[in-house]
Amino acid sequence: MSWEERPLEKHVEWLIKNKLGERGKRLWTNYEATRTEVVDHVLPWIKNQAPDLTDHGIDHIQDVIDRASELMGFINQYCIEAERPIMHDFTPDEMYVLLCGLLFHDVGNIFGRNKHNLKIADVWSKLPTWGSWTDNDRNIIIEVGRAHSGLTLTGATDTLKPLSVSSRYFCKQPVRLGPIAAVIRFADELAEGPQRTSRLLIDCKLIDEGSELYHHYAQITQVAIDRKRGLVALTFHINVDNSAYPVDEVKRRSHLSALLKMVYSRAAKMNNERQFARHYADVLMPFRETSISLTFQKTGQPLGIGLEPITLNDFSSPGDLDGLIEKVDQRYLVGPLVDSALGVKNV
Known part of the structure; x- marks a missing residue:
């Protein structure tokens, strides 16, 4: 199965290219290359490793991205509400981190369901594009993806609180990981059916x-x-x-x-x-x-x-x-x- 670009992706592409200039273009190139590797080499193969799980492959990730769009009020192909724009206060960098977290949140299932949220790095580090991201920026994406389920590294059930108590930076820009992770976690919960x-x-x-x-x-x-x-x-x-x-x-x-x-x-x-x-x-x-x-x-x-x-x-x-x-x-x-x-x- 091939990937069909989601409305939220089109919106984020437009946003970062128009608001961040050349840096936004580089970010989008990196996203597309990484997404291709995830779509080709990870998502379709989760079913082979865990055949009795409900779907955690390409269809599910696309659905979770679409659920996030709905939660934020985006309802058409341009990712804006038809009657009036829904205003959110996410920056272009935060929207980009959100999209990356949505893409990566379930890849750990290829190693089995148990603690899959903690295995994002184990999967991503095997892909060639791992080296095209800085350590800090990779860690930001891994953290928001990891918070969608399970426990924190210290065993706490509130996976969002640790991301909400300190300032973090992506590409040297401040990003609020708590709200980003909350959208990912709730969108994933709603992607059922x-x-x-x-x-x-x-x-x-x-x-x-x-x-x-x-x-x-x-x-x-x-x-x-x-x-x-x-x-x-x-x-x-x-x-x-x-x-x-x-x-x-x-x-x-x-x-x-x-x-x-x-x-x-x-x-x-x-x-x-x-x-x-x-x-x-x-x-x-x-x-x-x-x-x-x-x-x-x-x-x-x-x-x-x-x-x-x-x-x-x-x-x-x-x-x-x-x-x-x-x-x-x-x-x-x-x-x-x-x-x-x-x-x-x-x-």
Whole structure:
């Protein structure tokens, strides 16, 4: 698969060439050369090394870049909002670091999922363009990419705080790594959905049993970013007679229960990430709420269960993720809901 240049890339190219002159042209040449190596020699091969992961290749990286565009308010091919420009305070150098961090954030998966965020340098150092970047500038990009998941080098869960407490410099220009990393981290969290899995692999049960649930989750998930309404909307469509689910009634119930628990856990985490990102990046302040909608269907028809969407906001405690959805609305209790879904008649 070849790389299709993203609108955000076109915007950053225009920005740095027009604002930074010859230095901007050199930066863009370096980006294109490095991107070619990542696209040709890293991203397509992650699947070979970790065949049961949901997609972390070219499509996923392009999707994460596009999600970052949406978060910042860019919606058309020129990366500006159609009715009025969305103003952010990122400098050209910061936008460039953001784009590079988005490109590199998941390359460590080629060495396996465990601590992949800490392996960016292990991958990049094997590419010829490694030497065309200064040590400082490489480290800046590695740091913002590394903060998208996992723990800090000291084992802390807040990967953004260390990037927000001191001044840093890229090409001798001041850059704010905390807000940049916050956009990368939230964009990656939102890049979920059917595009990350294969319907054929699911239907033919060609995915390792330990990874099936993650692919089933991706298959049912839709994420919408609505900046004007200050909303991230999560919609989950569950087909209870999906042929990939267990045939045995008891096992099917168990599987659906596990899938619902994953939905609730991921939805609560998404809201937590929204709050987290807003704290560190002013450009993400408009996102005040997370909505969760859950629908069930059978033989292609909706089931009349009558669930109302749930809205989580900043009053939903970010530290209280376990059982959050069921506490907000008891109609979402896993056991009764699964029983209802498996037994209700079509409407």
